Amino acid sequence: SCYDEGKRVAEALCFDYHRQNGVDVRVIRIFNTYGPRMLINDGRVVSNFIVEALRGQPITLYGDGIQTRSFCYQSDLIDGMIRMMDCEDFIGPVNLGNPNEFTIKELAAHVLDLTNSNSPIEHRPLPADDPQRRKPDITLAKEKLGWEPTIPLRKGLEFTIEYFKNLLYK
Numbered sequence: 001s002c003y004d005e006g007k008r009v010a011e012a013l014c015f016d017y018h019r020q021n022g023v024d025v026r027v028i029r030i031f032n033t034y035g036p037r038m039l040i041n042d043g044r045v046v047s048n049f050i051v052e053a054l055r056g057q058p059i060t061l062y063g064d065g066i067q068t069r070s071f072c073y074q075s076d077l078i079d080g081m082i083r084m085m086d087c088e089d090f091i092g093p094v095n096l097g098n099p100n101e102f103t104i105k106e107l108a109a110h111v112l113d114l115t116n117s118n119s120p121i122e123h124r125p126l127p128a129d130d131p132q133r134r135k136p137d138i139t140l141a142k143e144k145l146g147w148e149p150t151i152p153l154r155k156g157l158e159f160t161i162e163y164f165k166n167l168l169y170k
Helices: 002-021 045-055 074-086 104-115 139-145 153-168
Strands: 028-030 059-062 068-070 094-096 101-103 121-124
Touching: 028 074, 045 059, 045 104, 045 153, 059 104, 068 104, 074 094, 074 139, 094 139, 101 104, 104 153
Parallel strands: 028 094, 059 121
Antiparallel strands: 068 101
16 A cells, blocks of 8 residues: 555665665654544544544444454553664664554444443444554564553553543533
8 A cells, every 4th residue: 555655665765864874763663553632533443433432423343343453552652762762773663562452343342431432333344455453563672672562452542532522522
């Protein structure tokens, strides 16, 4: 896809610029990140589910919901980014994300539970290019940066739901 190819080109350009000009670079591969300050209409599954649940609208679930994702809370990502920037002997690439997988159906159940919403689940066709699994291998992040995420999904969702409540009900 264009998105994936764009990321690969950006990495290649960073490494080429580093080699040709001696510029200090760091390359991080960011996986699904969520938390307060997400946009209501950004189209990401976490914000979509939360906003739909808070508004009492149907939760839009594409396919059967068994495709998996891993969700990294924003403060965990920021900690990993700072550790990477401070690392003197490693420029990457390194995966920063949460290796704990959840099905999209499980995410919807967590959001419904934490928002006390009675929103129904509305199934729509799964887009052809939707990956069945997204799980980062963070072995390198653990080895080189001493990093791994610490915020569990439900705790991060609580913070994120509170943010959206304040945004929607001001």
